[in-house]
Amino acid sequence: MTLSITVNGKRHQVDASPETPLLYVLRDDLGLNGAKYGCGLGQCGACTVQLDGKAIFSCITPVSAVGDRPVRTVEGLGTVDRMSPLQQAFRDEQAAQCGYCIAGMIMRAQALLDADPRPDEAKIRAHMQTNLCRCGTHMRILRAIRRVAGLPSDGAAA
Amino acid sequence: MNLDRRQLLAGGGLLVAFSMAGHGLAQLAGGGEGGAAPRPVRPDLPGSLKSNPVLDSWVHIAPDGRITVFSGKAELGQGIRTALLQVAAEELDVPPGAIDLVTADTARTPDEGLTAGSHSMQDGGTAIANACANVRMLLTRTAAKRWRAAADMLTTNGKAQVTAPDGRSLGYGALAADLSLHVEAIPNAPRRDPRHYRTLGHDLPRVDIPAKLTGGAAYVQDLRLPGMLHARVVRGPSYGTRLAKPQLDRARKMPGVVAVIENGRFTAVVAEKEWQAIQAMRVAQDSDYVRDLPLLPVAEGPHRLQKLPTREIQVLDTHDGAKPVWKTVRGSYSRPWYSHGSIGPSCAVALAKDGGLTLWSHSQGVFDMHRAVAELVGLPPEKVRCIHTPSAGCYGQNGADDVTAEAGLIAMALPGRPIRLQWMREQEFGWEPCGCGMVTRVEAAIGPDKRIAHWTYEVWSNSHNNRPVGAGGYAVAQEISPGFPAPPPKPIPMPEGDGDRNANPLYVFPNMDVRYHFVPEMPLRVSALRSLGAHLNVFTIESVLDELALAGGVDPLAFRLAHMQDARARAVMIEATNRFGWAKRPRGDGRRGCGMAFARYKNIGAYCAIAMEIEVERETGAITVHRVQAAVDAGQPASPDGIRNQVEGGILQSLSWATREAVTYDATRRTSFDWGSYPILRFEEVPGSVAVHVMDRPGDPFLGAGETAQGPTSAALANAIADATGARLRDMPLTPEVVKAAIGV
Numbered sequence: 001m002t003l004s005i006t007v008n009g010k011r012h013q014v015d016a017s018p019e020t021p022l023l024y025v026l027r028d029d030l031g032l033n034g035a036k037y038g039c040g041l042g043q044c045g046a047c048t049v050q051l052d053g054k055a056i057f058s059c060i061t062p063v064s065a066v067g068d069r070p071v072r073t074v075e076g077l078g079t080v081d082r083m084s085p086l087q088q089a090f091r092d093e094q095a096a097q098c099g100y101c102i103a104g105m106i107m108r109a110q111a112l113l114d115a116d117p118r119p120d121e122a123k124i125r126a127h128m129q130t131n132l133c134r135c136g137t138h139m140r141i142l143r144a145i146r147r148v149a150g151l152p153s154d155g156a157a158a
Numbered sequence: 159m160n161l162d163r164r165q166l167l168a169g170g171g172l173l174v175a176f177s178m179a180g181h182g183l184a185q186l187a188g189g190g191e192g193g194a195a196p197r198p199v200r201p202d203l204p205g206s207l208k209s210n211p212v213l214d215s216w217v218h219i220a221p222d223g224r225i226t227v228f229s230g231k232a233e234l235g236q237g238i239r240t241a242l243l244q245v246a247a248e249e250l251d252v253p254p255g256a257i258d259l260v261t262a263d264t265a266r267t268p269d270e271g272l273t274a275g276s277h278s279m280q281d282g283g284t285a286i287a288n289a290c291a292n293v294r295m296l297l298t299r300t301a302a303k304r305w306r307a308a309a310d311m312l313t314t315n316g317k318a319q320v321t322a323p324d325g326r327s328l329g330y331g332a333l334a335a336d337l338s339l340h341v342e343a344i345p346n347a348p349r350r351d352p353r354h355y356r357t358l359g360h361d362l363p364r365v366d367i368p369a370k371l372t373g374g375a376a377y378v379q380d381l382r383l384p385g386m387l388h389a390r391v392v393r394g395p396s397y398g399t400r401l402a403k404p405q406l407d408r409a410r411k412m413p414g415v416v417a418v419i420e421n422g423r424f425t426a427v428v429a430e431k432e433w434q435a436i437q438a439m440r441v442a443q444d445s446d447y448v449r450d451l452p453l454l455p456v457a458e459g460p461h462r463l464q465k466l467p468t469r470e471i472q473v474l475d476t477h478d479g480a481k482p483v484w485k486t487v488r489g490s491y492s493r494p495w496y497s498h499g500s501i502g503p504s505c506a507v508a509l510a511k512d513g514g515l516t517l518w519s520h521s522q523g524v525f526d527m528h529r530a531v532a533e534l535v536g537l538p539p540e541k542v543r544c545i546h547t548p549s550a551g552c553y554g555q556n557g558a559d560d561v562t563a564e565a566g567l568i569a570m571a572l573p574g575r576p577i578r579l580q581w582m583r584e585q586e587f588g589w590e591p592c593g594c595g596m597v598t599r600v601e602a603a604i605g606p607d608k609r610i611a612h613w614t615y616e617v618w619s620n621s622h623n624n625r626p627v628g629a630g631g632y633a634v635a636q637e638i639s640p641g642f643p644a645p646p647p648k649p650i651p652m653p654e655g656d657g658d659r660n661a662n663p664l665y666v667f668p669n670m671d672v673r674y675h676f677v678p679e680m681p682l683r684v685s686a687l688r689s690l691g692a693h694l695n696v697f698t699i700e701s702v703l704d705e706l707a708l709a710g711g712v713d714p715l716a717f718r719l720a721h722m723q724d725a726r727a728r729a730v731m732i733e734a735t736n737r738f739g740w741a742k743r744p745r746g747d748g749r750r751g752c753g754m755a756f757a758r759y760k761n762i763g764a765y766c767a768i769a770m771e772i773e774v775e776r777e778t779g780a781i782t783v784h785r786v787q788a789a790v791d792a793g794q795p796a797s798p799d800g801i802r803n804q805v806e807g808g809i810l811q812s813l814s815w816a817t818r819e820a821v822t823y824d825a826t827r828r829t830s831f832d833w834g835s836y837p838i839l840r841f842e843e844v845p846g847s848v849a850v851h852v853m854d855r856p857g858d859p860f861l862g863a864g865e866t867a868q869g870p871t872s873a874a875l876a877n878a879i880a881d882a883t884g885a886r887l888r889d890m891p892l893t894p895e896v897v898k899a900a901i902g903v
Contacts, residue, residue, distance in 0.1 A: 024433040033380040034373030038501050039583040043833035046501050075373040087371045094363060094799055097807050098235025098551035099370030100502045106371065128841040132833060134501050135235055135551045136810025138844040154847060
């Protein structure tokens with residue numbers, strides 16, 4: 001069936017069965033790479049996007065549940081030439097190894113910073129707890145988020 | 159060496175001697191893993207130039223000055239693309255942006271064997287450095303000829319130009335037009351002076367990161383070829399099982415299903431859209447399963463290995479005369495089977511067209527793969543092209559090879575349509591080769607002089623190298639009909655070793671008896687996981703050193719230094735502990751404690767010392783790591799920040815292995831199939847701080863650093879727990895339950 005969703009400020013008509021996870025609509029119908037398949041179970045966060053400003057797991061969110069609420073993916077933050085402050089912070093900290101988790105990390109962290117531009121260290125760690133990184137890039141990811149949150153780089157509050 | 163000499167060798171007896179001498183070198187191209195890389199034809203050349211000595215297989219310069227560099231090594235998330243680019247830019251003396259780097263493509267790049275074993279900088283980086291130094295030398299000579307000047311009066315300026323003292327300059331593009339690079343390298347082309355490095359040793363931002371931050375097409379998962387179909391394999395819950403009655407007729411009727419592939423017991427569904435393929439797979443898998451292999455060792459865990467037949471390998475047997483014994487320490491150590499735990503399940507794209515097969519794969523061994531898949535699908539190897547395309551970090555042999563072979567089989571059944579196959583999360587956990595469960599046993603003693611008097615060490619392990627070098631190495635090879643038998647497992651010989659990797663201490667101990675009980679029979683499917691056996695061997699050795707130091711009343715750092723003669727090993731231990739503040743560290747008080755550990759990876763790679771401070775919550779056994787300080791000597795660093803990134807990652811991954819990870823199973827199947835049943839370290843559990851100091855070693859040979867932290871980190875943790883609580887924990891994972899039980903709260 002034809003469904004209508006708004007992604008990164010743009011309205012799209014997609015042909016998908018209503019139970020299709022948003023992840024597959026983003027990747028296969030809209031050709032977006034940012035959200036990744038990691039587990040399909042909402043356990044790893046590689047598929048994280050924002051729905052109405054909140055970080056959600058797109059792998060367990062049926063496209064029919066999206067309705068009129070806006071979806072934002074990492075592609076909606078910035079581009080290689082015009083990165084958002086958080087993307088730029090990830091670049092400055094070289095906060096990626098394989099990078100497969102990173103788009104999800106950025107979208108989850110952005111949701112926190114949108115709601116609370118000055119979170120403390122404990123709040124950042126608790127908020128990021130849902131997202132897995134297997135390369136062990138956590139210390140750099142935390143530094144990148146601190147950079148935008150205006151916290152000292154070493155996370156002295158930890 | 160010029161072509162004439164090569165021809166002379168090919169016709170003469172010298173060739174035999176050279177290829178014999180080279181055989182051992184060839185085996186070690188990827189840390190001894192995978193198949194033999196191509197035979198060395200020029201053993202006098204450094205790194206991978208030995209087997210690919212002709213310069214134009216490494217470097218091409220177009221008339222417009224655009225430079226292409228070719229490498230057989232693959233980007234696995236370790237940053238090798240950027241490091242190799244830095245090496246090439248430095249030795250060509252051009253800006254990094256002037257170079258296009260082509261990596262690991264069987265149709266385009268030199269065969270450098272596997273990207274594994276921390277060999278990429280040592281072999282691939284060294285080859286590119288010397289190939290580019292050769293090219294810079296030839297460009298300079300060409301300019302000298304054109305200007306009728308002496309070559310040693312000319313220089314390069316970092317901008318892809320040769321310059322003369324009078325200010326004249328010529329671009330590389332113009333010079334290359336007069337120059338054939340279809341010549342063999344010489345072994346001693348002048349390298350750039352480390353004092354004047356423009357790129358090497360500097361923190362060049364990684365070239366692959368911007369796309370990964372912005373949703374660029376960065377992974378094999380992101381390939382979208384015209385007409386591409388999506389496939390899923392239909393399988394039992396884990397390796398060694400099959401579905402009793404897969405519901406294929408029901409799957410065929412599902413929306414979007416294009417084909418159901420059946421070949422022996424291998425079954426896959428193919429659909430127009432990915433979600434349709436997943437739904438069809440779920441329907442098809444609605445079946446009980448049957449186990450075809452021996453039952454899993456539920457009660458014994460890795461100690462099962464000690465009851466299986468072994469092949470005995472004597473690693474060390476030294477006799478220095480009996481020394482008086484004062485105190486003796488005995489212990490058995492173990493680790494469980496681990497999952498690689500890649501965040502992205504394995505994925506490949508395959509296209510059968512015009513009698514050939516093209517594979518886009520994140521395998522570490524595309525060169526082995528194009529031969530092995532050719533055998534599997536019945537094509538000549540030259541008809542199979544394999545292009546490495548990045549994916550989530552693999553840390554060893556995960557499902558990358560299997561999923562590519564399976565995509566290849568599906569594509570051969572549906573020629574003309576690109577096939578994208580991705581494993582599901584539970585298939586990755588269930589079917590990938592695990593990191594080996596292992597057991598060690600030690601008896602060691604100190605004399606009245608507080609020095610080690612004798613050292614007896616045993617390790618039990620399966621092969622860590624079951625990478626497919628022929629069709630039989632893929633799990634699917636035993637499912638299809640007719641199938642291919644799995645090849646017999648083999649250990650990797652020292653100095654690389656596999657189960658015995660780092661079982662030979664770098665320390666100077668007298669009277670050493672080190673044995674590797676190699677166990678061919680594999681209770682679980684296993685292959686390479688980052689650092690292979692070095693993880694448990696270093697964990698064991700460094701734990702025992704602390705036990706002996708405690709018995710002798712000697713500080714753990716002083717005890718190590720007393721047994722270490724290698725100056726670079728001493729230097730990293732001193733650097734890490736100085737930066738940590740070892741002398742003034744808080745002493746174990748029941749809760750807080752500090753530990754250190756050291757290893758040189760394989761005794762031939764990078765040196766790594768770790769010190770850490772932890773706290774144990776006695777009521778729960780939970781461990782908090784407050785701070786970690788590492789020092790690493792990787793020779794000349796290409797990018798110090800690249801090394802820091804790798805070592806930080808290794809530290810966190812090793813902490814995760816040591817504190818919480820274990821593949822679980824019942825008698826018939828693996829039961830860790832998701833992140834709930836296979837938990838790994840999350841943000842609230844990572845250390846308060848991690849600092850990695852990279853030693854400055856200008857111009858020294860590259861030493862692979864990607865795996866160097868795995869052993870020392872787990873060992874430093876166990877030593878810190880022992881310092882904090884008095885409890886020596888020997889069997890990983892050191893979960894809160896284990897810690898709590900050991901401290902008897």
